[in-house]
Amino acid sequence: MSVSYWQDSGFGKRITKDVVIIGGGFAGLSTAYWMQKEDPSMNIAVVEKYEIGDGASGRNAGFITCGSVEHFNRLVEKHGREEASVIWKFSEDNLKYLKEDIIEDRPNDFLFEHNGSFSLASTETEFKELQESAELMSTFNINVEKVDEKDIKERLGAEKFVGGIKYIGDATVHPHKLLHGIKEKIEKTSDSVEFFENHEVSKIETENGNKVVYTKKNRIEAPVVVYATNGYSPLVNSYFEDKIFPTRGQILVTEKVPRFMEAACYANFVLDYFRQLPTGEMLIGGFRQLQKDVETGYSDQTTATIQSALEDFLKVHIPAVREAKITHRWSGIMGFSVDGQPMVGALPTDPQLYFVGGFTAHGVGLAFNSGKTLVDAMFGRAVPSWISAKRLG
Numbered sequence: 001m002s003v004s005y006w007q008d009s010g011f012g013k014r015i016t017k018d019v020v021i022i023g024g025g026f027a028g029l030s031t032a033y034w035m036q037k038e039d040p041s042m043n044i045a046v047v048e049k050y051e052i053g054d055g056a057s058g059r060n061a062g063f064i065t066c067g068s069v070e071h072f073n074r075l076v077e078k079h080g081r082e083e084a085s086v087i088w089k090f091s092e093d094n095l096k097y098l099k100e101d102i103i104e105d106r107p108n109d110f111l112f113e114h115n116g117s118f119s120l121a122s123t124e125t126e127f128k129e130l131q132e133s134a135e136l137m138s139t140f141n142i143n144v145e146k147v148d149e150k151d152i153k154e155r156l157g158a159e160k161f162v163g164g165i166k167y168i169g170d171a172t173v174h175p176h177k178l179l180h181g182i183k184e185k186i187e188k189t190s191d192s193v194e195f196f197e198n199h200e201v202s203k204i205e206t207e208n209g210n211k212v213v214y215t216k217k218n219r220i221e222a223p224v225v226v227y228a229t230n231g232y233s234p235l236v237n238s239y240f241e242d243k244i245f246p247t248r249g250q251i252l253v254t255e256k257v258p259r260f261m262e263a264a265c266y267a268n269f270v271l272d273y274f275r276q277l278p279t280g281e282m283l284i285g286g287f288r289q290l291q292k293d294v295e296t297g298y299s300d301q302t303t304a305t306i307q308s309a310l311e312d313f314l315k316v317h318i319p320a321v322r323e324a325k326i327t328h329r330w331s332g333i334m335g336f337s338v339d340g341q342p343m344v345g346a347l348p349t350d351p352q353l354y355f356v357g358g359f360t361a362h363g364v365g366l367a368f369n370s371g372k373t374l375v376d377a378m379f380g381r382a383v384p385s386w387i388s389a390k391r392l393g
Contacts, residue, residue, distance in 0.1 A: 024048025025057030030371025059332025256280030345389030
């Protein structure tokens with residue numbers, strides 16, 4: 001978010017648009033998609049610091065999961081039955097919209113699998129909570145299945161878990177391919193959306209009632225700017241400093257092995273997650289609880305402590321990949337909101353500056369519908385209170 005005197009070439013030419021969206025990840029492209037669908041004639045600029053998907057949108061595990069960051073029983077405890085049901089339905093709709101609008105009849109192009117996901121317990125205490133959560137979910141007509149230790153070994157090839165539950169409606173995807181699928185759909189349906197990659201934003205100023213977004217290459221003027229910067233939001237505006245917190249997630253992937261897993265899995269109260277890709281590789285991420293003080297901020301380096309924990313988990317729990325070579329290690333910066341739910345709205349001090357973010361490790365499962373909800377807000381339609389930033393004051 002800074003440009004040196006030496007890099008400043010006069011900020012290039014001046015470009016005029018109707019809306020500038022800052023951020024080329026799921027939040028930014030989802031907002032652009034729904035905005036051009038609302039008004040195909042609207043001239044929109046999507047501005048990205050690096051290339052499309054270089055942030056957390058291209059660095060996550062590809063889980064499209066329903067609900068939020070915690071088990072459903074905790075969602076009900078926190079929000080009450082009615083609002084918890086609305087939040088769950090919102091995430092279900094997110095997947096429905098992705099399937100209908102983007103994935104359509106070509107799931108293989110996105111390595112998309114609608115196989116559900118498991119939450120597994122390695123202790124009786126967590127298993128008891130999972131069973132209670134499943135019983136509660138059944139009263140909401142949410143399709144969930146209880147599994148025991150034998151089921152887990154046979155269907156997942158996993159050991160040392162006492163039981164768990166399966167959320168039938170969850171899915172997985174290749175997130176980078178999905179993101180570019182959204183971009184391709186925008187380009188096919190509208191010629192009024194322009195993408196500005198490698199355009200780091202240095203400042204935003206107000207001139208003659210409009211906003212002027214300065215990048216290292218251009219100045220882009222528009223009446224409205226959208227921050228779709230998620231974990232990086234505190235860097236672009238101080239409003240987000242006590243609302244969205246940059247949090248690093250680390251992942252590794254092994255070489256291909258024969259398919260053996262039925263579906264993706266969570267463990268340790270959703271803190272750790274793993275799945276076998278359709279192409280055979282094993283992916284695992286999480287364990288940030290081991291270094292909470294380190295796993296904050298904007299560095300996307302990996303650490304020996306967490307990477308070792310990921311390896312050890314596979315060796316203990318997943319026999320099929322104990323000898324598999326690790327081919328990739330990486331991290332990404334997520335945006336954790338202060339209350340665990342995403343937020344959309346406009347800055348209280350400037351109604352020309354809108355935003356969407358705070359997905360709390362569930363960006364693929366929430367961002368597409370969140371972009372739609374932000375467009376609702378921008379066009380004067382009602383927004384649910386649980387996702388409106390007005391709830392935070």
